[in-house]
Amino acid sequence: xxxxxxxxxxxxxxxxxxxxxxxxxxxxxxxxxxxxxxxxxxxxxxxxxxxxxxxxxxxxxxxxxxxxxxxxxxxxxxxxxxxxxxxxxxxxxxxxxxxxxxxxxxxxxxxxxxxxxxxxxxxxxxxxxxxxxxxxxxxxxxxxxxxxxxxxxxxxxxxxxxxxxxxxxxxxxxxxxxxxxxxxxxxxxxxxxxxxxxxxxxxxxxxxxxxxxxxxxxxxxxxxxxxxxxxxxxxxxxxxxxxxxxxxxxxxxxxxxxxxxxxxxxxxxxxxxxxxxxxxxxxxx
Numbered sequence: 299x300x301x302x303x304x305x306x307x308x309x310x311x312x313x314x315x316x317x318x319x320x321x322x323x324x325x326x327x328x329x330x331x332x333x334x335x336x337x338x339x340x341x342x343x344x345x346x347x348x349x350x351x352x353x354x355x356x357x358x359x360x361x362x363x364x365x366x367x368x369x370x371x372x373x374x375x376x377x378x379x380x381x382x383x384x385x386x387x388x389x390x391x392x393x394x395x396x397x398x399x400x401x402x403x404x405x406x407x408x409x410x411x412x413x414x415x416x417x418x419x420x421x422x423x424x425x426x427x428x429x430x431x432x433x434x435x436x437x438x439x440x441x442x443x444x445x446x447x448x449x450x451x452x453x454x455x456x457x458x459x460x461x462x463x464x465x466x467x468x469x470x471x472x473x474x475x476x477x478x479x480x481x482x483x484x485x486x487x488x489x490x491x492x493x494x495x496x497x498x499x500x501x502x503x504x505x506x507x508x509x510x511x512x513x514x515x516x517x518x519x520x521x522x523x524x525x526x527x528x529x530x531x532x533x534x535x536x537x538x539x540x541x542x543x544x545x546x547x548x549x550x551x552x553x554x555x556x557x558x559x560x561x562x563x564x565x566x567x568x569x570x571x572x573x574x575x576x577x578x579x580x581x582x583x
Contacts, residue, residue: 345463444525469499
């Protein structure tokens with residue numbers, strides 16, 4: 299329930315901010331919301347604006363939604379090892395030391411998030427710390443540090459922004475055509491068909507867009523696996539992936555799932571944010 303409420307409140311705040319920005323821009327530029335230029339402006343503001351606001355809020359959202367506690371000062375050997383390991387890997391990857399956090403979950407998982415390479419968070423689950431060997435956990439941390447070093451958060455945000463823009467633009471243009479067909483082009487205003495078909499087209503195109511984003515997410519997983527192999531050795535990364543075959547289903551959502559070491563279930567491979575474990579292990583060989 300906490301995650302649902304946080305998700306709804308965050309999205310409401312984002313929509314309000316983007317709505318105000320859009321109103322100001324249209325007023326200043328004198329653009330009609332029904333013109334192609336107006337529709338494109340709407341698509342750009344909501345397509346890229348929503349993605350980048352989510353990116354800049356990603357660390358705060360991740361901490362709140364998972365209950366991750368940032369390690370300010372090591373209180374035990376495990377926390378000391380985590381800080382030392384991430385610091386060493388960050389130095390090797392030539393990035394600023396990420397914040398390191400632990401969140402309570404039975405699954406073996408970890409994720410990286412943050413708006414930039416030098417402003418990031420790496421979090422690991424208690425399940426990972428309890429069920430993985432130190433070598434395996436080290437490889438998982440290296441995988442997450444590689445996500446940060448590769449700039450994957452920004453890359454996928456840009457991709458999401460592009461596909462969001464196309465989804466919104468195409469949906470509104472086609473909804474306008476359908477609306478004109480039902481009402482006649484001489485009638486002014488917007489009819490019921492516009493709102494209904496705008497929603498339908500956004501849902502349909504959104505499904506196609508998610509396939510595109512998932513494809514790039516899977517590519518970034520292979521790159522992060524390779525980065526981890528370069529940092530700690532391919533044998534450690536393979537061992538970590540083998541251990542994940544006995545994992546609980548991931549409870550991470552959204553961008554946290556995309557940058558986690560393990561993913562949840564998907565109705566089809568082309569919707570999955572992660573490649574199958576066997577493919578990842580084979581790629582490391």
